[in-house]
Amino acid sequence: MLCPLVRFVRTALTLSLLAGMASISHGQAAKSGTEYPDSRFDIYGGYSYLHPLNSYINNYPYKPVSNPAGTLSLTGYFGRYFGVQVEGTYFSGNGEHHQYFPTCSDSRCDQLYYSVEAGPVLRYPLGPFIPFVHVLAGRARINGPVQQKFTWGDGLTGGLGFDYVLPYWGGLVAVRPIQADLLYSHVNYGPQGSTGVTGGVGDMLAMKLSGGLVLRFGEPSTRQNAMLGCTAEPVSVHAGDPVTITASTLYLNPHKKTTYTWTTNGGKLTPSGPTAAIDTTGMAPGQYTVNGHVDQGPRAYQQASCSAPFTVKAYEPPTLTCSANPATAPSGTTIMISTVGTSPDNRPLTYSYTTTAGQLTATGPTASLSTAGLGAMLINIGCNVVDDQGQSAKAATSVTITPPPVPVIPQTQGLCGVSFTRDRKRPVRVDNEAKGCLDDVALSLTQHSDSKLVIIGNTSPDEKPEAAAERAMNARQYLTQEKGIDASRIELRVGDTSGRTANDVLVPAGATFSDANTQQFDESAIHRHGQAYGTAHPATAPVHHHARRNIHQESTQVR
Numbered sequence: 386m387l388c389p390l391v392r393f394v395r396t397a398l399t400l401s402l403l404a405g406m407a408s409i410s411h412g413q414a415a416k417s418g419t420e421y422p423d424s425r426f427d428i429y430g431g432y433s434y435l436h437p438l439n440s441y442i443n444n445y446p447y448k449p450v451s452n453p454a455g456t457l458s459l460t461g462y463f464g465r466y467f468g469v470q471v472e473g474t475y476f477s478g479n480g481e482h483h484q485y486f487p488t489c490s491d492s493r494c495d496q497l498y499y500s501v502e503a504g505p506v507l508r509y510p511l512g513p514f515i516p517f518v519h520v521l522a523g524r525a526r527i528n529g530p531v532q533q534k535f536t537w538g539d540g541l542t543g544g545l546g547f548d549y550v551l552p553y554w555g556g557l558v559a560v561r562p563i564q565a566d567l568l569y570s571h572v573n574y575g576p577q578g579s580t581g582v583t584g585g586v587g588d589m590l591a592m593k594l595s596g597g598l599v600l601r602f603g604e605p606s607t608r609q610n611a612m613l614g615c616t617a618e619p620v621s622v623h624a625g626d627p628v629t630i631t632a633s634t635l636y637l638n639p640h641k642k643t644t645y646t647w648t649t650n651g652g653k654l655t656p657s658g659p660t661a662a663i664d665t666t667g668m669a670p671g672q673y674t675v676n677g678h679v680d681q682g683p684r685a686y687q688q689a690s691c692s693a694p695f696t697v698k699a700y701e702p703p704t705l706t707c708s709a710n711p712a713t714a715p716s717g718t719t720i721m722i723s724t725v726g727t728s729p730d731n732r733p734l735t736y737s738y739t740t741t742a743g744q745l746t747a748t749g750p751t752a753s754l755s756t757a758g759l760g761a762m763l764i765n766i767g768c769n770v771v772d773d774q775g776q777s778a779k780a781a782t783s784v785t786i787t788p789p790p791v792p793v794i795p796q797t798q799g800l801c802g803v804s805f806t807r808d809r810k811r812p813v814r815v816d817n818e819a820k821g822c823l824d825d826v827a828l829s830l831t832q833h834s835d836s837k838l839v840i841i842g843n844t845s846p847d848e849k850p851e852a853a854a855e856r857a858m859n860a861r862q863y864l865t866q867e868k869g870i871d872a873s874r875i876e877l878r879v880g881d882t883s884g885r886t887a888n889d890v891l892v893p894a895g896a897t898f899s900d901a902n903t904q905q906f907d908e909s910a911i912h913r914h915g916q917a918y919g920t921a922h923p924a925t926a927p928v929h930h931h932a933r934r935n936i937h938q939e940s941t942q943v944r
Contacts, residue, residue, distance in 0.1 A: 421512055422556050422638055424601035427460040427548075429561060431597020435476050435498055435568070442587040443577065445530045450476040450498065456564070456595045460506055465609075467507060470519050472542070474500040474593070500525040500540045500568070515559070516547040525570040527589065531582045538572030538587075548599050555640050559599040566593040609636035613679045613689035621696045623730065628652070628663040628695050630675045637681055646678040651697075663695070670699040700774045701729040707768035707780035709754075716761070716789045720754040724768045724780065732772035739767035742786075754784065761788050795896035797839075800826050800889040805856055812848070812885055813855040815863050815918035819887075823860060826889045827868035835894040838864075841880045841903050842887050853879040854906050856887045859917040867918075878903040 433454045437447035454476040462468035476498035502523030508515050525540030544566030548559040568591045577584040612635040617628055630647070637643060647656040651673035653664040661675065674694050681687040706725045714720060722745075726734045738747050742764045744755040754766065764784045771777040801822040805812050815823065830838055842857030844850060857877040864870040880888065880903045892898045 421510065421550055422640070423462070423465050423510060424556075425462055425603030426601075427458075427462075427559075428600045428602075429456070429458045429460070429564075429597060431456055431561060431564070431595045433474065433476065433593055433595035435591050435593050437589055437591040440587075440589040440591065442529055442533065442574075442589075443531065443582050443585050445582065447530055447587070447589050447591070452477045454498075456593075456597070462508070466509060467505070469503065470506040470521065471501075471503045472519075472521055473502075474498065497528045497535055498525065498570075499527075500542070500570075502540055502542055504542075513550040513552070514547055515550065516545065518545040519543070525568075525572070527570055527572050527587065529572075529574055529583075529585070529587055532578075533572075533574040533583060533585070533587065536572050536574055538570055541569045542566050542593075544593070550601070557601055559601055561599050562596050564595045566595075567591075568593050610686040611636050611679065611681065611689040613677060613691040615675065615677045615691035615693035617675065617693040617695040620694070621698055622665055623700060624668045624670075624697055625666045628665060628675075630661040630663065630677065630693050632659040632677050632679065632691065634659070634679060634689070636686075637679070641681045641687075644680045646680070647675060649673065649675045665697055668697045670697050672696050700732060700772070700776060702776035703728045703732070703734055703770050703772050703778045705768060705770045705778040705780045707766070707782045709766060709782045709784045712783070713785040713787065714756065715787045716759045717757050718786075720756065720784050722752040722754060722766055722768070722782070724750045724770065726750060726770040726778070728772050732774060734770050734772055737769045737771075739769075741765045756784075756786050759786050762786050795893040797896050797898055798891040798893070800829060800838075800891055802889065803856070803860055803887040805885040805887070811915050813852055813859055813914065814916050815859050817919055819860070820863065820867075820918065822889070823863050824868070826891075827864055827870055829891055830864075830870055830874065833891065833893060837874050837876060837892045838870075839876045839878060839890040839892055839898050839903075840887055841878045841890065841900075843880045843883050843885070845885050846882045848885070850879070851911055852885070854908070854911045855913050856885070858908065858911065858913060860887050860889075862917040877905070877908070879906050 433456045435450040435454065437449065440447045454474075456472065456474050458470055458472035460468050460470040500523065502521035502525075504519060504521035506517055506519035508517040519542075521542040523540055524537055526535060526537045528535040544564060546561060546564030548561050550556050550559045568589075570587070570589045570591075572587045572589075574587060575584045614633045614635075616631050616633075618631065619626075619628065622628055632645060634643075645656065645658055647654055647661040649661075649663060651665075651671075652668055653666070654675070655662045655664070661677070663675065672694055673696070674692050677691045677693070679689050704727050708723050710721045710723065711718070720743075722738060724736060726736065728734055736747065736750055738745050738752045740754060742756075742759055742762060744757075745766075746753045746755070754764070756764070764786060766782050766784065768780045768782070769777060770779075803815065803819040803822050805814070805816075805819070807818065808814060808816055826838065830836065840857045840860050842853035842855070842860075844853040854877070857879065861872065861875050861877060864875065865872045876892075876898070878900075880900075890898060
């Protein structure tokens with residue numbers, strides 16, 4: 386029994402969807418809720434289905450009506466939301482032609498249901514969708530399920546539904562896919578008969594579903610005046626930046642021609658319907674206003690105006706800091722000058738510098754100051770920055786120049802001297818006392834790792850000159866073999882005939898040894914005699930002839 390209504394509702398919903406898709410396919414923009422005109426009178430007609438809900442009379446249930454049936458209503462609205470509705474309902478039953486007779490043609494009769502009711506209705510337009518609720522009261526004429534005559538009684542209806550306004554014909558037609566109501570009726574069929582099935586009082590609660598079309602006429606008696614709002618984006622700009630003015634409207638009829646008019650007290654205006662562009666090139670700083678007007682007809686409610694202010698602001702000047710590194714330096718030092726320039730409006734910046742002394746070389750936000758040839762003084766440096774609008778900023782710093790440092794010339798240093806006078810038999814041998822001196826020399830060389838050593842061997846007038854070279858070579862051998870000094874750090878020389886000695890001179894890095902009384906010699910031409918330096922043998926131990934021969938051989942092998 387529900388199938389006819391289900392098919393109808395499904396068809397109505399499909400038509401609504403197709404209508405909406407068709408409006409989009411024709412390039413129509415989506416409309417806001419206020420762009421659909423509200424109707425003043427609605428006439429609705431649709432197919433209906435009635436289904437009693439657990440309702441009985443004399444223990445016999447009321448039956449659903451599946452025969453042709455319909456609902457017709459007329460609604461008048463006092464404003465956008467509230468109205469009054471008169472609705473009539475007609476349901477035909479199988480026993481309709483026997484309704485005026487005391488009995489039906491069989492033991493059961495389908496219900497006939499006529500109703501005429503009225504009451505308030507409340508709608509809430511949401512663009513093309515208009516949901517509503519209503520409560521109706523009036524009269525209902527119903528026959529009973531078993532031999533009850535077609536009788537008038539009281540009726541009450543409450544329900545809800547929604548309409549979809551089709552995007553054609555100026556919103557004249559809407560589809561009502563569904564209206565769902567609960568119906569209550571109270572009918573007195575007279576005294577109950579002797580059979581217990583006729584007469585009685587029937588209270589029926591039923592569900593009514595319907596769907597159909599709505600014709601919409603006129604406009605509500607209480608209309609909204611057209612409204613126009615304007616916004617500027619951005620609100621604050623610099624001269625030359627564009628400004629866009631956008632209008633937004635309320636309560637306009639989307640099916641009427643709309644005219645927009647724009648004016649401004651500054652800048653070059655280019656209107657384009659509900660928007661306008663402002664070219665601010667060359668405008669002085671200050672506040673300006675754009676006025677807009679919309680017109681759909683000669684009546685006041687069809688027109689509205691708006692204004693949108695915007696500000697052209699001046700460019701803010703840049704800021705600048707300046708510093709020198711180092712701030713104090715000796716003459717000849719190159720000083721780095723650093724600046725930090727900032728433009729609040731991100732304008733391009735150009736840097737320049739001035740100085741009271743020295744030579745400046747600038748590279749954008751940095752510069753180098755050469756102080757070569759300057760004496761002690763205070764140098765003042767000026768830093769400048771300017772943006773592309775001609776606005777500038779200045780900062781200053783200073784540098785203290787001190788006299789150039791006096792170079793420190795390293796000097797040679799005389800260390801302890803080695804005496805060879807104690808052992809007359811071995812006059813070139815480094816004895817224990819000499820070792821003590823050379824140990825101190827080795828310590829000095831270790832502490833001054835970048836220095837060198839000059840050993841100057843001397844002789845007595847009664848000696849052969851080669852003895853001076855042997856003394857120097859023996860002293861070096863002790864330092865290299867016993868103290869681990871690198872031989873490349875030691876220079877050997879021979880001196881004068883001042884005595885049986887070897888002088889040690891420390892030559893720091895950067896120093897030069899210069900003594901005209903000394904000279905280098907050819908070590909390969911020197912024939913060394915005896916031990917280079919004392920061994921660990923006890924001093925009292927006798928030295929045999931063959932041992933002396935071995936010592937002599939060892940000493941001659943060390944060259």
